[in-house]
Amino acid sequence: MTLPARARRVAAALAFWAGAAAADSGPAAEPQAVRAAFPEAERFESRDVLLGEEAAARLEKLARARLRERMVTFYTALRGSAVVGYAAIQSHVVRTKRETLLVAFEPDGSIRRITVLSFLEPPEYLPSDRWLAQFRGKGTGDRLAVGDDVLPITGATLTARGVAEQSRWLLQALQLAREKGQVR
Numbered sequence: 001m002t003l004p005a006r007a008r009r010v011a012a013a014l015a016f017w018a019g020a021a022a023a024d025s026g027p028a029a030e031p032q033a034v035r036a037a038f039p040e041a042e043r044f045e046s047r048d049v050l051l052g053e054e055a056a057a058r059l060e061k062l063a064r065a066r067l068r069e070r071m072v073t074f075y076t077a078l079r080g081s082a083v084v085g086y087a088a089i090q091s092h093v094v095r096t097k098r099e100t101l102l103v104a105f106e107p108d109g110s111i112r113r114i115t116v117l118s119f120l121e122p123p124e125y126l127p128s129d130r131w132l133a134q135f136r137g138k139g140t141g142d143r144l145a146v147g148d149d150v151l152p153i154t155g156a157t158l159t160a161r162g163v164a165e166q167s168r169w170l171l172q173a174l175q176l177a178r179e180k181g182q183v184r
Helices: 003-023 032-037 053-063 129-135 157-179
Strands: 043-050 071-079 082-093 098-105 111-119
Touching: 032 071, 032 082, 032 098, 032 111, 043 157, 053 157, 071 157, 082 111, 082 157, 098 157, 111 129, 111 157, 129 157
Parallel strands: none
Antiparallel strands: 043 071, 071 082, 082 098, 098 111
């Protein structure tokens, strides 16, 4: 993808996210990006999960990553009474600026897709859709380590590591929330 194409994609993601935030009306409303990840869903439930000391320590060990946030909001996509998937929106600092990801999960907890909602680093560090597609189907049993089962991005190592780290801890956090009955 050429630099102007990447810049257009970043601008479109930012506009999409800004429009989604403006369209939300209250704590029960789900962002437009979550609705787009599950077009088959009829409704959504959101649940804030606050990780205590013990849960945070467990997740850090399982995810092999230091948790920078102790709260995550999980959106459960429903069709009738059936769960069609889950989603979480999380931000992290890549190098010096923030990246916001939507990680959508299948009903079994594996990754459905990852979407970059905002990316404030230079556009040449932006991960491509093709690179993000390698996370599809990955679950808690996968290592998700750059250079191991995740391909690196030439010149954007910090981006690749950040996406992999976010994916690992969100996979583990979702599994924990499901085990504790905090999400369906």
